[in-house]
Amino acid sequence: MIHTMRWFGPNDPVSLMDIRQAGCTGVVTALHQIPVGEVWPIEAIQERISIIEAGNKEWTSLHWSVVESLPVHEGIKKALPSRAQLIENYKTSLRNLAVCGIKTVCYNFMPVLDWSRTKLNFEMPDGARALRFVWTDFAVFDLHILQRPGAAVDYTPAVQAAASERFETMSDAEKEELKNTALLGLPGSEEAFHLENFQSLLDEYKDISADQLRENLHYFVRSISPLAQELGINLCIHPDDPPFPLLGLPRVVSTEADLAALMDASPERANGITFCTGSLGVRADNDLPGMIRRFADRIHFLHLRATFREQNDPLIFHEAPHLTGDMDMFEVVKAVVEEEKRRGGEQIPMRPDHGHQMLDDLKKKTYPGYSAIGRLRGLAEIRGLELAIRSTLH
Structure with a gap:
């Protein structure tokens, strides 16, 4: 796997040097300063690349590996009249990213809220x-x-x-x-x-059913996947977090059936998945190792984290240490390693998602889930697991 961490830009309390010292070679970031729906200019993309690569040395270097996220405007999700122009803007941003050599783009299709915790x-x-x-x-x-x-x-x-x-x-x-x-x-x-x-x-979603939102998603991927395939860009949708409806809003990327329908909606390999073991793992009916094997060729990005269902109830959960949640991280990483071997050694970018706030970070102000030390612990555990699994597979 390509080991990466998410970086929220120059204002992130976790620095690029921290990420470099963690042993990562990839950075996952986005141009958060650009309003959703507007085109990402080549100049802004190149500026971010130059910031990431400024401290590179021959023996330790960082590269912008994954865009997370190129957000989808609510006008696309709701199929408003502005949808056509918003999709054209999205396509232009994809073209500009491709020109700059960035070929993995994560997005989600959650209405209104991006993720929810209490x-x-x-x-x-x-x-x-x-x-x-x-x-x-x-x-x-x-x-x-x-x-x-x-x-x-x-x-x-x-x-x-x-x-x-x-x-x-x-x-x-x-x-x-x-x-x-x-x-x-x-x-x-x-x-x-x-x-x-x-x-x-x-209220803007009160007349949009799950079936309609699903069709709006499928329309979107049918509109952009052929271009992404032509550009060599891998699109990868992030599952719903948490993977069930909230606030009367439909959720349509929560189960294996949801993902299968989306993959069928646009057959290009570019139409792919960000396989988030935390989001999908909240549901006991999602067989994560099996899903990795069944969707293997369409998985372009990995979020590895663990959740624990308290009282065996998926409606009560917390972020667990990376190796001790409800999902079997060993079998997940094994399935990933097997898929990379099947691809002839092609590496899938992975980031350790959502670390605990711990040790010295308890004294610091950090973005929720994105403190340095907790993610470093998760990365170290996953890297050790990956190395052990690779040593046993021939």
Whole structure:
């Protein structure tokens, strides 16, 4: 695997030198300063490349390996009249990335929210802090803080009762923390949605069913995959996080069936997958090693992390240490190594996703899930596992 880490640009508290010292050769980044839907200019892409490669030496170098993400505008997801022009802008950005030699592009198709958690600093038994999602707490936000019309139908009577009881016992500070966590924007961003206009964003999807959103996704990939194939770019969709509907919004990239339908929608190999073991692993019905083998040729990027379903409930989970969650990291890495051997040694870019905040990073302000030391631990464990597996396969 090509070992990489995500870097959020010059303002990231984790530096390129940190990533270099971790033993990575690849950087996963994006031009977050460019508004969603606008074209990424060649000059801006080249500027980012020059920043990443500025400290390169013969014996230690970094390269921009993966774009994460080239975001998909909500106008495309909702099939608005602006969709045609937005797709043309997307194609131009792909052409510009190809000119600059960047050939792996990650994106997602989650409506409104990019990812969701209810706690960003859940304390683990060893004192490290992890990301956590609790369905009852999310119901507290939805039913009592946001007060979304009709939200009650999405929760069982038991969850509604538990949420009401929980809300009554929460302090104002706890309510504010939950609100801010639920409304957090893109990973690596300190920006968040505002409660005052958030419902209006949800309302724009009230007439879009899961089937319609799925068709909008398939239309998008049919529109861009032939060009990506021609450019030699691998597109790779990130699964839903978490992999089930939230806030009345449909989710259509959560299961093996979802991914199979998407792969069938556009047969080009360029139409591929970011295989995120954390997102997909929340669901016990996703057989991760088997999915890697079945989608092998369409996996262009790997996010390796682990989640743990508390009380064996997929609606309550936290980010576990990389080797000790619900999914079998050994079998996952083994399946990846076997696929790379099948490809004749071609390496798939991988990043250790979501590390715990731990050790000296507990004293620092870091992006949730993206502290340096926790990801370094995950990378070290995965690299050791990969080396051991390669030594046994001939």
